[in-house]
Amino acid sequence: MSNPSAARLRVAGAVVCALALAGCAPAAVSPPLTGQGQVTRAAESPGISRIAPRDRLLAPNLSGTTLAGSPFALGDVSGNVVVINVWASWCEPCRTESPALASLERRLASQEVRFVGIDETDTTKDAKRFVASVGATYPQLVDSEGALLRQLPLLPQKGIPSTLILDRHRRMAARVIGPATGEQIATLVSELLAEN
DSSP: OOOHHHHHHHHHHHHHHHHHHHTOOOTTOOOOOTTSOOEEEOTTOTTEEEEOGGGOOBOOOOEEEBTTSOEEEGGGGTTSEEEEEEEOTTOHHHHHHHHHHHHHHHHTTTSSEEEEEEEESOOHHHHHHHHHHHTOOSOEEEETTSTTGGGOTTSOSSSOOEEEEEOTTSBEEEEEESOOOHHHHHHHHHHHHTOO
């Protein structure tokens, strides 16, 4: 007689291997939050998490070169709510998510909100073409070897897209693992703008 628990473990292992090979993580997969305090998972999606103000940690001052060839550091946008989106031109879910984020960035341009992209393991030519096609005008940091992503412990190190949202004090305040809609990001941003 076979062991049902062992069978479930084999199936779970096969799913994890398949996801790793596919290169995209589902919304429910997220790295552990050890040492990050209480994180509230939003009811609307298993991939959305909020971090209470008392439990937020300062985000690293990521810096690098943008696709446009300009230097950029997170410190350049201090005092704003910052939406950091990790993407790549070859990522199928990013093709749906990125136009929505570009549209939202234009909609929120007059508010204290800034968007930053991190382009993962991509070619410059493909990345530039993709950014132009979705109409994104915000800075896109080049992260060809994943060094920037490794500095963001709340995001998966494999599997994109993912989004990290910082409060006005550059603290990690919310994240979305997997593709996000413009309205999901707008809701999270609105909550952070309402904070003192």
